[in-house]
Amino acid sequence: xxxxxxxxxxxxxxxxxxxKWQAIWxxxxxxxxxxxxxxxxRKYVLDMFPYPSGDLHMGHAEAYALGDxxxxxxxxxxxxxxHPIGWDSFGLPAENAAIKRGIDPRPWTEDNIAQQKKSMxxxxxxxxxxxxxxxxxxxxxxxxxxxxxxxxxSGLAYRKASWVNWCPKDQxxxxxxxxxxxxxxRCGTTVVKKxxxxxYFKITDYADRLLDDLNQLEGFWPAKVLAMQRxxxxxxxxxxxxxLIEGRDEPLSVFTTRPDTLFGATFMVVAPDSELAAELxxxxxxxxxxNFAAYLADVQKNTEIExxxxxxxxxxxxxxxxxxxxxxxERVPIWSADYVLADYGHGAIMAVPAHDQRDLDFARKFxxxxxxxxxxxxxxxxAIPIIVDGELPDDLPPLDPAGTGVALxxxxxxxxxxxxxxLSKSNAIARMIELLESNGTGRRATNFRLRDxxxxxxxxxxxxxxxxxxxxxxxxxxxxxxxxxxxPSAEGLDLSPKGTSPLGGDAEWMSVTNPVDGTPAQRDPxxxxxxxxxxxxxxxxLNPNDPTQAFxxxxxxxxxxxxxxxxxxxxAILHLLYAxxxxxxxxxxxxxxFTEPFSxxxxxxMVLMDGxxxxxSKGNLVRLSEQIExxxxxxxxxxxxxAGPPEDDIDWADVxxxxxxxxxxxxxxxxxxxxxxxxxxxxxxxxxxxxxxxxLLADAPGLIEAFKFNVVVARIMELVxxxxxxIDSGPGGADPxxxxxxxxxxxxxxxxxxxxxxxxxEALGYPPTVALYGWRKADxxxxxADSVTCVVQVDGKLRDRLKVSPxxxxxxxxxxxxxxxxxxxxxxxxxxANVIVRAPRLVNLVTRQRGETSPSx
RNA sequence: GCCCCCGUAGCCCAAUUGGCAGAGGCAGACGACUUAAAAUCGUCACAGUGAGGGUUCGACCCCCUCCGGGGGCACCA
Numbered sequence: 001x002x003x004x005x006x007x008x009x010x011x012x013x014x015x016x017x018x019x020k021w022q023a024i025w026x027x028x029x030x031x032x033x034x035x036x037x038x039x040x041x042r043k044y045v046l047d048m049f050p051y052p053s054g055d056l057h058m059g060h061a062e063a064y065a066l067g068d069x070x071x072x073x074x075x076x077x078x079x080x081x082x083h084p085i086g087w088d089s090f091g092l093p094a095e096n097a098a099i100k101r102g103i104d105p106r107p108w109t110e111d112n113i114a115q116q117k118k119s120m121x122x123x124x125x126x127x128x129x130x131x132x133x134x135x136x137x138x139x140x141x142x143x144x145x146x147x148x149x150x151x152x153x154s155g156l157a158y159r160k161a162s163w164v165n166w167c168p169k170d171q172x173x174x175x176x177x178x179x180x181x182x183x184x185x186r187c188g189t190t191v192v193k194k195x196x197x198x199x200y201f202k203i204t205d206y207a208d209r210l211l212d213d214l215n216q217l218e219g220f221w222p223a224k225v226l227a228m229q230r231x232x233x234x235x236x237x238x239x240x241x242x243x244l245i246e247g248r249d250e251p252l253s254v255f256t257t258r259p260d261t262l263f264g265a266t267f268m269v270v271a272p273d274s275e276l277a278a279e280l281x282x283x284x285x286x287x288x289x290x291n292f293a294a295y296l297a298d299v300q301k302n303t304e305i306e307x308x309x310x311x312x313x314x315x316x317x318x319x320x321x322x323x324x325x326x327x328x329x330e331r332v333p334i335w336s337a338d339y340v341l342a343d344y345g346h347g348a349i350m351a352v353p354a355h356d357q358r359d360l361d362f363a364r365k366f367x368x369x370x371x372x373x374x375x376x377x378x379x380x381x382x383a384i385p386i387i388v389d390g391e392l393p394d395d396l397p398p399l400d401p402a403g404t405g406v407a408l409x410x411x412x413x414x415x416x417x418x419x420x421x422x423l424s425k426s427n428a429i430a431r432m433i434e435l436l437e438s439n440g441t442g443r444r445a446t447n448f449r450l451r452d453x454x455x456x457x458x459x460x461x462x463x464x465x466x467x468x469x470x471x472x473x474x475x476x477x478x479x480x481x482x483x484x485x486x487x488p489s490a491e492g493l494d495l496s497p498k499g500t501s502p503l504g505g506d507a508e509w510m511s512v513t514n515p516v517d518g519t520p521a522q523r524d525p526x527x528x529x530x531x532x533x534x535x536x537x538x539x540x541x542l543n544p545n546d547p548t549q550a551f552x553x554x555x556x557x558x559x560x561x562x563x564x565x566x567x568x569x570x571x572a573i574l575h576l577l578y579a580x581x582x583x584x585x586x587x588x589x590x591x592x593x594f595t596e597p598f599s600x601x602x603x604x605x606m607v608l609m610d611g612x613x614x615x616x617s618k619g620n621l622v623r624l625s626e627q628i629e630x631x632x633x634x635x636x637x638x639x640x641x642x643a644g645p646p647e648d649d650i651d652w653a654d655v656x657x658x659x660x661x662x663x664x665x666x667x668x669x670x671x672x673x674x675x676x677x678x679x680x681x682x683x684x685x686x687x688x689x690x691x692x693x694x695x696l697l698a699d700a701p702g703l704i705e706a707f708k709f710n711v712v713v714a715r716i717m718e719l720v721x722x723x724x725x726x727i728d729s730g731p732g733g734a735d736p737x738x739x740x741x742x743x744x745x746x747x748x749x750x751x752x753x754x755x756x757x758x759x760x761x762e763a764l765g766y767p768p769t770v771a772l773y774g775w776r777k778a779d780x781x782x783x784x785a786d787s788v789t790c791v792v793q794v795d796g797k798l799r800d801r802l803k804v805s806p807x808x809x810x811x812x813x814x815x816x817x818x819x820x821x822x823x824x825x826x827x828x829x830x831x832x833a834n835v836i837v838r839a840p841r842l843v844n845l846v847t848r849q850r851g852e853t854s855p856s857x
Numbered sequence: 858g859c860c861c862c863c864g865u866a867g868c869c870c871a872a873u874u875g876g877c878a879g880a881g882g883c884a885g886a887c888g889a890c891u892u893a894a895a896a897u898c899g900u901c902a903c904a905g906u907g908a909g910g911g912u913u914c915g916a917c918c919c920c921c922u923c924c925g926g927g928g929g930c931a932c933c934a
């Protein structure tokens with residue numbers, strides 16, 4: 001009782017404790033990573049940085065609780081842990097709030113950051129507060145501009161005119177990744193197509209590496225995220241095939257994954273919105289041109305949602321042009337239809353209706369020929385159809401896709417295909433590619449679903465693109481000494497969405513002198529996608545205030561890549577793909593020595609209320625500030641950790657923060673009830689309690705590293721219960737084992753409930769701070785039980801138990817088991833056929849009827 | 858349509874990866890303390906693992922089929 005100051009109440013007063021320790025931590029700065037002479041091994045633990053729209057919410061509370069457990073864990077294990085935080089402070093919410101209130105986005109953003117920072121400190125997140133960054137800070141986005149210019153120099157940033165996704169509400173273009181089910185990811189408005197000249201990053205140059213390097217992350221990233229990334233990149237292997245076009249000099253190339261079916265190509269289709277279609281139709285009759293123009297107009301009225309509806313009727317027009325099949329010299333008609341996409345492959349396909357469902361649907365609609373070239377009923381080694389007793393079954397489906405309407409997509413043997421006849425699908429593909437390559441009419445080819453990353457935005461609140469448009473149309477980088485190219489004040493600017501960049505309305509800002517020849521020129525009025533900011537911010541944390549470089553490569557060598565990244569699965573594709581891409585670009589440029597930015601990834605689930613995501617409109621919003629007010633920070637953090645596996649969603653209706661608070665008070669009371677001095681000899685303590693303590697010391701690290709935080713909390717509860725029992729009805733509060741147990745509880749709790757842990761640690765007679773006190777190793781002699789329970793089974797059923805030494809010999813164990821009365825009774829007059837002994841845990845006696853030599857049939 | 862994940866007490870979740878189904882918590886019942894209540898402390902009850910089949914001496918765990926829930930991709934040639 002002597003170890004806590006008398007002037008403090010004996011109540012567990014959450015508000016008082018929180019205030020007290022925030023002041024101490026501010027003073028001691030226990031989580032700073034400034035010391036260059038630090039010889040400890042390093043860990044970089046990073047939480048995805050928040051968007052400063054309002055105060056922290058329950059989702060932040062979960063993410064930052066989990067990230068903080070990991071950061072505190074590695075510190076406790078003796079690592080020098082870098083755990084920084086910053087704000088993703090550019091973007092639409094600030095801009096929209098500014099428009100709504102008629103103010104500049106800056107103060108709104110700054111207020112929110114100040115609020116969130118205060119809340120994070122209260123939440124006891126162990127961030128290094130010396131390394132804060134904001135992406136809307138010119139000191140940060142200056143290096144965004146540097147990155148852009150590096151990309152521009154190396155040809156990875158380029159402008160092109162194309163049909164882009166356009167959100168009519170936000171009045172801005174969207175990256176492919178920001179279009180979900182044909183609607184704007186942000187506001188849900190149906191996205192339309194618009195032809196614009198925009199800036200792109202050439203991520204497709206890295207498609208192979210982005211896909212192949214995912215293998216390195218296997219086991220360290222959630223399998224789900226790896227699958228989503230692989231799906232998104234969508235690599236297809238096949239061949240390009242060149243078709244001659246009558247009346248055209250250049251052949252037309254198509255991409256196909258099924259070059260084996262080239263003999264079955266009966267028509268070609270080009271995307272209506274492609275250059276190719278326009279060119280082909282230009283040489284056709286007036287009637288065809290009119291038909292095509294009408295069709296194209298029709299297609300462009302369709303929204304993405306309508307176009308992606310695969311069940312809708314096929315549409316198209318004949319272009320009255322003809323192509324020559326390079327393998328059999330056949331003339332095939334060329335059609336245009338919107339089921340072919342302009343920006344995939346070559347914007348044109350060879351149609352093989354017998355073996356492709358889309359082509360078959362089209363052929364049936366427009367009465368085009370269907371020719372089967374793969375006998376999908378012919379037997380293939382290891383594939384269907386199944387041969388029964390050496391005979392083919394006689395109920396095989398007919399090879400009549402035109403009649404049945406079902407394309408024959410399966411494997412089989414080639415027919416009607418000249419030199420390919422008799423080959424299996426995979427052999428025919430290989431053979432056809434050889435043929436095409438030797439004739440010079442085709443070649444092996446790969447295509448990706450992934451498109452280049454559209455990075456320009458027609459909005460104000462983002463990084464200005466550092467390019468000057470000369471009067472002759474040439475693109476000139478803003479000279480380095482003129483960076484940062486700062487955003488002007490929003491005052492007097494019309495930020496409201498109108499389809500053109502607000503910056504374009506600032507004539508003074510827009511006008512610039514061409515740095516090459518001194519002539520008048522214009523700035524680029526667009527700003528960058530905020531995903532550019534977050535694609536490299538983890539490197540900026542290494543020297544967040546360095547005015548001379550984006551990051552110090554030597555610091556990157558020390559700390560990067562990020563050892564543990566923590567964030568929501570909502571960023572499984574976009575942010576992670578872009579960060580992986582930019583990391584590879586920086587690697588190629590020689591700035592970093594690694595190719596993947598995040599060595600390990602943990603996705604936390606969502607916090608729900610009554611089964612669905614919280615929202616004001618649903619009326620199921622739980623306010624973090626109110627939860628903290630009611631239960632305390634520690635109880636909320638603990639509840640987040642204890643609710644279940646981190647990647648599972650937490651339904652706040654299913655968890656009990658008040659129970660966490662009760663448990664923490666219970667733990668805290670242990671420290672108060674310890675009556676021995678800090679220097680007692682633990683080895684004289686109660687052995688049973690010590691065993692529980694040391695079992696936890698032995699198991700906790702592995703459980704934390706496996707992210708089984710809920711299990712660790714359960715085990716701490718177990719130790720608290722055992723300690724309570726020892727105090728109240730065991731050896732009592734003076735027993736050294738009770739002190740050892742209470743100290744262990746404090747050490748473990750410091751990961752989850754820092755305030756309670758500090759308070760206990762102080763009450764137990766130690767100076768601050770428990771967060772920097774190292775982990776204690778378990779005593780192996782306390783991990784071996786004096787005796788273990790051995791299960792005795794007869795025919796797999798539990799019949800009795802034995803208390804035996806852990807080191808008992810199998811033969812001895814079997815003898816003891818056979819001698820048990822319950823065993824003898826169960827075996828009866830049956831004969832023991834087999835004995836399985838897994839000393840010291842289990843004996844299983846397998847019996848059979850006397851006289852039988854083998855188990856009955 | 859294709860691919861992936863998950864189904865364990867009323868509820869949230871464990872189970873050393875094939876060896877006693879229960880660590881922990883919520884909710885519940887009972888008891889102690891109290892004039893009473895709250896808080897606290899203690900005791901107790903509750904499932905045979907979504908269904909069916911298979912492999913095995915032995916299956917929550919591995920295999921197959923089905924049911925239920927969740928997620929990703931999808932006119933990408």
